[in-house]
Amino acid sequence: MIDNFAQPSRRLFFLKIMLPMLAAALVLNGIVASLLWWSASESDRVSIDRQHMLVDVVVAKIRSKIAHDQESVTVWDDAVSEVRNPGGAEWIDANLGSWMASYFGHDRAYVLNSADRPVYAFAGGSQQEPSAFETVQPQALPLVEELRSRLEAGDTEGITDRTLTLGASDLVNIDGRPAILSVKPIVSDTGDLVQVSGEEYVHVAARYLDGEFVAGLERDYLLDNLRFSWDAEVLPGWAKAALLQNDGHPLGYLVWTPFSPGSAVLWRVGPVMLGLAVASLIVMVGLLVALRRRSINLSLSEAEVRHLAHHDLLTGLANRAQLAKRFDAALGDRWTGGNLTLIYLDLDHFKEVNDALGHPAGDELLREFSDRLRRMTTEADTVARVGGDEFVVLTRSLSSSQAVAEYCASLIETTRRPFDLEGTQVFVGASVGAVRASHPSDDREELSRRADVALYHSKRSGRSSYTLYDPQLDQAATLRRNMERDLRTALDRPGELEVHYQPLIRATDGTISGFEALLRWHHPVQGSIPPAAFIPVAEETGLILRLGAWVLQQVCTDTRGWLVETVAVNASMVELQDVHYAARVEKILLENGMAPHRLELEITESAFCERATDCEKNITHLRQLGVKFALDDFGTGFSSLGRLHSLHAERLKIDRSFVAGFGTDKGDEAIVQAIVDLAQAVGMMTTAEGVETSEQRDLLAAMGCDQLQGFLLSRPLPAREIEQLLRARSLEVGSGDRYTARR
Structure with missing residues (x-):
């Protein structure tokens, strides 16, 4: 049974x-x-x-190292005297030639007199006739001339405690071998020997960048199959780093098989x-x-229960309840027992560790970080974990604001050291906020609030930084809260928010092909508030979702009868990362009867690069509806020409900073032409922002740019003025200028 x-x-x-x-x-x-x-x-x-x-840093360091090596013998009274001594050849060879080769590994060395004629030469491991300088003369003399010009002018730029004299260097080709060529003046170290500026004897040193140098790099930095190549083409799967000369052109390349750990x-x-x-x-x-x-019956002793009630289970640190108890006790006797400092810490990028390596790895990181905090505090201090990756240090050992700052810096530094999580090195950081008890009326809630305000400021300042509480931080927080409150009110109060429209002009015939919608805020007290001031607050508080929906609704209402191809609206990354964004846009378009293909969303390149996220899903869904996309501010930040073909945008907007650079020596015209050519090659239209002069307009049209936008053509206008402009059915003609809409 x-x-x-x-x-x-x-x-x-x-x-x-x-x-x-x-x-x-x-x-x-x-x-x-x-x-x-x-x-x-x-x-x-x-x-x-x-x-x-690593390769770039090593090459840069070897250039500065050669110059530093030279200074060990060129800043020397004996050297000044001996190079002028007709009988000093043996001394010169021992100190300025052979010794530089044997001790520092220099491959060539030369000494030039004040007339730039060689008086000593070293090459191939031994002293040579001075005429051997002819081998490097074409490459060396321009550097010598540059150095003498700076010496004559009394230039001191670049001279520090470590760099004692001026110098000049470049990457050159010596007899078919790549090399670093460095030039340094031979000067007095005591200042007792008077020399005419620009007429000093000059020491020229060369170090080959192939052979032993490459072998040393491969050995010291574990770069497999490292070699030098004059050719930019490399085998598939290989990596390369260009060796750039002073003029920006590559001398050659270091190529190697990359290590894939x-x-x-x-x-x-x-x-x-x-x-x-x-x-x-x-x-x-x-x-x-x-x-x-079987059933498992667990019973905890009274001591274990008390421990669990006052300590964090994962790290063994004090928990929030224990911190509050010790905090109140410390506040009770802080004026007789010394200083009291409260420090809040929040680990940066902790979520990424959990996502990438799993929660067990995140737990291990928290435990190791807790151990580091214990080692940086005394038994009299209180270290607590009050949240997922949030920690608190309560200490009396810091006697001044300077001591608090140094301690906070050391806390950040200890988090920068890698964490070894099951064989994987993980790098994180920490944001720190600190406050010192300064008045007998300070209580736990107020000090905690101040520390939290300081921590928030550190996070907004770019993370991996610390902030000591200052009353001005409260003012900044108050301004931010007031702006958030007023922005919420503006969304509910008609008239404060208004959408202006800036025409997009065809470069071929000067007609209007579309508009860009730009939000304006007319504050009843502060007047006009620029978008750069309130958009970040909206993104930070989540108001950007309501604000973006309001703008799109207004655009649909205003442009219902406008006979233009597209209306462009900026979309924030916060909106694109919202799971309901695409559905919200589709609903607004449907309710207002606006065809999806008339809407063009301007987004940044980072939105296109998001993979397997709500951002990518929203873009895919909206593209299927027929909504167009424009890549905004191309050429700034981390934009990549090489990845342009994979972004799948219909239009590329050239940043106004490049257009403003026309006519300067920065070469912005060539950059814009390259962007236009590349966009055309991948089937994308181009729009140039910030057109403010006729010369810019004509040059952009000649380059093949499709659309123009800027104050020369028209400033952003409210909808009623745009309707008047469109009813006129043609652009206003001013002085025969067919491109001018309204300024």
């Missing part, structure tokens, strides 16, 4: 408990495997980027992870069966 009863029970247990948990375990293992693969890919990318940076680790740990996954399933089955057979 017992067996007959057990059979249905086993079946029910399997269906309701074991099967769902096994399915959940399989899903979890799949997620872990996906995260592991993503982490490996990211690790490979970061590794390759760092290798590029993520892929290597993935191939090694993959079988182990698979085995662990299988083992975990087996263990889970065993545990589930054991759970069915």
Whole structure:
């Protein structure tokens, strides 16, 4: 009878408990495997980027090192005397030639007199006739001339405690070999020997960038198969770094096989992870069966209960309740027991660690960071964890604001050291806010508020920084809260917010092809508030969602009867990351009867680069509806010409900073022409912003730019004036200028 009863029970247990948990375990293992693969890919990318940076830094350092090596012998009274001594050849060779080669690894050395004639030459490991200088003369004399000009002019730019004299250097080709050529004056170290500026003897040093140099880089920095190449073309899968001369042109390239740690680790740990996954399933089955057979009765001792009530379970630090207790006690005797400082810490990028490596890795990071905090505090201090990645330090050991600042800086520095999480090095940072108890009336709530205000300021300042509380921070926070409050009121009060429209002009015939909608805020007290002031507040508080919907609704209402191709509206990254954004846009367009193809959303390149996110889903959905997209402010920030073809935007907007640079020596015309050509090659239209002169307009039209926008053509106008402009059915003609709409 017992067996007959057990059979249905086993079946029910399997269906309701074991099967769902096994399915959940399989899903979890799949997620872990996906995260592991993503982490490996990211690790490979970061590794390759760092290798590029490493090569660039090493080449830059070797240039400064050669100059620094020269100063060890060129800033010397003996050197000034001996190079002028007809019988000093042996001394010159021992100190300015052979010794530089044997000690510093220089490949060539020359000494030129005040007339730039060689008096000493060293090459190929031994002293040569001075005429051997002819080998490097074409490359060296321009540097010598540059140096003498600066010496004669009394130029001191670049001279520091470490750099004692002026110098000049460049990357050159010496007998078919790449080299660094450095020129330094031979001067007195005591100042006792008087020299005429610009007529000093000159020391020329050269170091080859192939051969031993490349072998040393490969050995010291683990760059596999590192070699020098004159050709920019490299084999697939190889990396290269350009060696740039002073004129910006590449002398050649260092190429190597990049190290991909993520892929290597993935191939090694993959079988182990698979085995662990299988083992975990087996263990889970065993545990589930054991759970069915026995019950576990846990009882905690009174001491354990008290400990759990006052300490964080994960890190063992004091929890919020214990912090409040110790805080109140410290406030009670702070005026007789010394200083009291409250410090708030918040780990930067902690969410990314959880997302990339999983919550166990995040927990391990929190534990290791807690250990670091313990080592930086005394037993009299209180260290608490009050949230997911939020920590508090309460201390009396800091006697001044300077001491608080130094301590906060050390807290940030300790977070910058990598965290080793199961063999993976993770880099995070910390934002810190601190406040000192300065008045007997200061209570726990007020000090906590001030520390939180300081912490918030650190986060807004770019993270990985600290802020000491100052009453002005309250003023800034108050202004921000007031602006948020007034912006909420403006959204509910007609008349304060208004949409202006700036015409987009065809470059070919000067007609209006569309408009860009621009939001204006007329504050009843403060007057006109620029978008740059209130848009960040709207994005930070989430009001941008209401504000964007209001603007789009107003655009649909205003432009219903306008016979133009498109109306452009700016879309914030906050809106695009909202899961309901695409549906909200579709609903507004449908309610107002506006054709989706007439709407053009201007977004940044970072929005196009989002993958597997709500941002990408919104863009895909809206594109399927027929909404067009424009890539705004192209050429600034992290824009990449090489990735332009993969962004799938219909229009590219050239940033006004390039147009403003026309006619200068920065070469902005060539940059704009390259952008226009590339956009045309991938089938994109182009719009140039900030057109303010006739010369800019004509040059952009000649370059092939499709649309023009700027104050020369028309300022942003309210809808009623735009309607008057469109009713006229033609652009106003001023002095024969067909492009002028209204200024």
